[in-house]
């Protein structure tokens with residue numbers, strides 16, 4: 437790897453938990469090979485590069501940028517645009533950048549609601565804010581105007597913001613997958629642009645549990661039953677998302693009796709992850725009676741969005757919950773039958 | 776909140792073997808029904824993936840209808856039971872996203888039931904008209920200040936003093 441002239445590598449984080457940055461270290465001692473092949477020009481979590489230095493670079497000067505996190509603020513959007521311009525290859529690294537992930541679940545709310553819960557209602561992280569002070573994008577001071585990033589109503593994925601060359605799935609991506617991607621980039625053996633770097637099968641294919649016929653009379657939450665360790669969890673009534681989820685993790689969760697929650701994102705050919713899950717689950721409900729079907733779903737799937745769009749809401753066909761400020765339609769119902 | 780000028784856009788997925796023929800029959804029999812449904816012919820209601828429904832809404836539909844053969848009469852045996860279950864699942868999910876349940880309708884109509892189909896179309900059109908337009912893509916619009924903020928970052932970075940190392 438080290439014979440070639442050194443390339444330039446940037447890593448950046450936007451709306452994410454920081455886990456993706458840590459995941460990079462999962463490649464272990466091979467990080468030294470990365471350091472031999474690349475100068476790391478920007479990695480806020482671990483290295484001392486400056487945005488200012490990136491701004492001064494020529495367009496396309498960075499060989500590879502691994503970008504994790506979704507786009508929630510104007511600052512993140514600015515960095516996405518900047519790094520897009522300066523990088524030959526831009527990789528959406530991890531679920532947040534690829535599909536929105538957990539930060540994207542806040543698309544069930546808007547800016548005002550999020551600020552209410554963080555700055556007004558108070559929680560363990562915010563002391564009482566009796567003056568109801570909120571972040572303002574602009575504050576006038578004698579020295580000039582101070583800016584804070586503008587907070588968006590809707591979290592966007594990286595490719596809803598700028599053009600993305602490759603996707604590395606996972607929350608966070610697995611060390612071996614990261615290494616495979618880096619090697620492919622260094623050796624120039626990349627799949628066609630726009631591809632997801634990873635397997636093209638589902639978690640079910642990696643899962644060691646025995647499957648027979650799926651027929652379900654009742655869905656259970658994980659705490660309601662003690663699942664048999666050898667039989668497919670879905671057949672036991674647990675909502676396991678292995679059927680729609682891209683392989684690559686090795687089926688870690690079902691291996692320890694925990695259903696797949698879909699952190700590796702949709703497999704190829706799945707346009708809307710939640711729709712795929714709804715379709716697959718509905719198909720295995722063991723009833724032809726409309727009322728019984730409704731009952732099974734009402735009791736067993738009280739929160740379809742949370743269960744089926746946990747990682748993919750921001751990249752789904754609808755992207756977010758209807759905003760109360762939208763259109764002139766009647767006020768949207770917010771309650772599901774179950775609640 | 777009815778707006779007189781609002782004509783609901785409704786997408787109808789109609790099964791080739793029954794409801795599609797029923798809509799034909801309604802047409803040839805000159806039954807009057809609301810002109811708001813854009814019909815898409817499918818080979819079976821079981822072909823209607825929840826993805827289609829969501830895509831229709833995302834692309835601007837105000838309502839969606841799925842119509843198939845009566846339970847037990849599906850040309851592909853059990854498929855319309857799957858439709859029934861998928862529909863129940865999507866009905867559970869839509870209100871969470873702020874889409875009223877009344878914007879979707881599942882209808883069983885045999886090839887002879889042009890009248891029933893026409894009535895169902897009228898009912899759905901009326902329900903959707905009452906609810907008003909959905910305008911889904913407007914949910915993605917920014918909440919203001921984005922362009923200005925992006926420009927401000929560039930300006931600030933240009934004007935900031937270099938830190939001497």
Ligand code: SF4
Nearest residue numbers: 640643668669676678
């Ligand atoms: S549904 Fe879950 S438990 Fe069943 S085979 Fe797939 S991954 Fe394994």
Ligand code: FES
Nearest residue numbers: 790819843844850
């Ligand atoms: S053939 Fe008409 S619903 Fe299946």
